[in-house]
Amino acid sequence: MLNGRTQRLALLAMTLFAVIITLFAGPALAQVRATNRLIIKHDYGGSIGQRQHELRSLRRERKRVEIHGTCNSACTMYLGLPTVCVSPSASFGFHGPKGVNGPLPPDAFEHWSRVMSQGLPPSLERWFMQQARYVRSGFLRISGKQLINMGYARC
Known part of the structure; x- marks a missing residue:
């Protein structure tokens, strides 16, 4: 005491x-x-649902996301954030949503395609919905330089 x-x-x-x-x-x-930032160098994707949850947190925290390297699959969902920037040398690989055991039923495919394209600028969203989401194996690639030319912030 x-x-x-x-x-x-x-x-x-x-x-x-x-x-x-x-x-x-x-x-x-x-x-x-x-x-307060998240730096992406090598992100090869993952679960769309888990990425969607992470994006909600990043939006709430207003955390800056910098993409400098490879960003494939679900990683491309970061491009829907208002706080994202890309390096000209970054590489983005797009494909459509996939099920664990094969193709998704049409309604699920539509839903997850919309989730993946949420927040993208209109021209990129249109391209994704008309072309990239139908890619089942491999990727359609876009460079960071191309995205910067489309209006994305440069890191």
């Missing part, structure tokens, strides 16, 4: 610590938020 003088000194120390943190750490904390 602390005596009265020790308690007052501890309280004073905590108060001074709080003031120091407020004065000096504020800019440092702002810098951490400013550099």
